[in-house]
Amino acid sequence: MSTTERRFRFLRRRGADGESWHAVQLARHQDRPYTLDYLNRICDDFVELHGDRGEGDDPAIVAGIGSFRGRSVAFVGHQKGRDLKERTYRNFGMASPEGYRKAMRVFELAGRLGFPVVTLIDTPGAAPGVGAETRGQSGAIARSQLMLMSLPVPVVACVIGEGSSGGALAIGIADRVLMQQNAIYTVISPEGCAAILWKDAGEAKRAAAALRPTADACLELGVVDSVVAEPSGGAHRDHGKSAELLADAVSAELDFLGSLPAIERRRLRRQKFSRMGAFAE
């Protein structure tokens, strides 16, 4: 590599570095619309369903049936809180096994009644904790993915804020995966990555740059199918406009997916994820 190339590459990466951290901040902005903000705007009616029918009800996941542009749709999304009290109640959007089992209950219902599924991803990760583990966190995340993978109905997922780790992917298996312009999608939070690889959570900015969690990067890596535009300055600037842009994108995907036979959809869904990755042989 020539000196000029190196220099160019360095500058390009440095530009992208700042972009990554900016996206992290926007994705976590406290005024950014959350799942219920969107559902209240895009559904003509929405009944939230509660509980996993075994252990409890997890407020970090919202699930229910909504009427969306003339059809019934099962919605499942992570839910964060805006003030301290609600944030604590929602466990900062970190779902427990009960949350994923509630999601699965609604996926199953949608599959049986023939409603499409729309998931909204916005979590710093699945809830860590002794309780979450003893109640089967890994198995819940794995089975939620498996259930989405095998559903006979159309599934659209959209990353609307933070998409971090298996806690995000648990509801991220879909025929079409969308991502809002300023959302992030990553294997681990930048802080978690920094704590492990740099032994210092304070290096989160560097970790964010290295992880390349931006919508553009995810599109380039083939992890998302399309990027949903946000109002100028970010989704937090205009919830109404942001909801409209999201609803238009989701609706277009549902129209397209509805035209495919169920068996074909399931085959294509598996194929889509089977092709993700970068290796040489």
Place this chain on the structure above:
Amino acid sequence: MVANLRVCAHCGYHFPVTARERIVQLTDDGSWSEVARDLISIDPLEFVDSKPYPERLDAAERATGLHDAMLVGGATIGEMPVALAVMDFTFLGGSMGSVVGEKFWRAAELSLDRRMPLVSVSSSGGARMQEGVLALMQMAKTVAAVDELREAAVPYISVMAHPTTGGVAASFAALGDVTIAEPGALLSFSGPRVVKQTTGETPPDDFGLAESNLRHGHIDLVVPRPELRDTVARVVALLSGGQPYRRTPLLPDLGAQRAVGRVISGARKAILGRRNEHVDD
């Protein structure tokens, strides 16, 4: 120690085994034939922490003689053909990146092509951070592979060795039709250190251990290593719906034996020694 399958004869402690050792321990002599041997990781994100990712890969390859953290292939166990996917913790902590995902996919394909059960042996810290969101998507890819097996009614047996955590615990490892763990193995989504750091809870001594997972209903069996081969063979036979597995004369009735530490007869030592030589070629 090697002759005793790396289990301490005094206390029953299960020392880690490499993928190659595991294959020797589980499969019939000379039956192993590796596939997808030449898959290698590339560096899609140009990831650098304290070292560039390609340097870490080179070092791991030199230290282990492996291209990545999983070996896949066909073999027989108790004369029954299976596809096998075995992880190796010594290669970058058994982390799952694109190569591990692709290898698991190929193992499932082998399983489907020949309609033989898939057996996986996991040992992994989770997703490989250096591959960013593509590493996260390997969870989805392995789940897609499991969905293929389920649709085709081909059995899948997941064996979990210490440790099986993070993205591997929350994807294919959790989805076996029968899940078996080794004694003392840590099986959790979040490890005890992360739980302590993020929640302030002090995890109990048996946090996430195989035995604790069994008690809470997350796995089917905890099986000491000297009994593992026979147990897998019995399960393979039962899930295949045919004649029950009959122990070969080489293996005494291990099912009746409770103590893990057992001196293996000279004859068996010699056989294991020969198998080691064979695989090391």
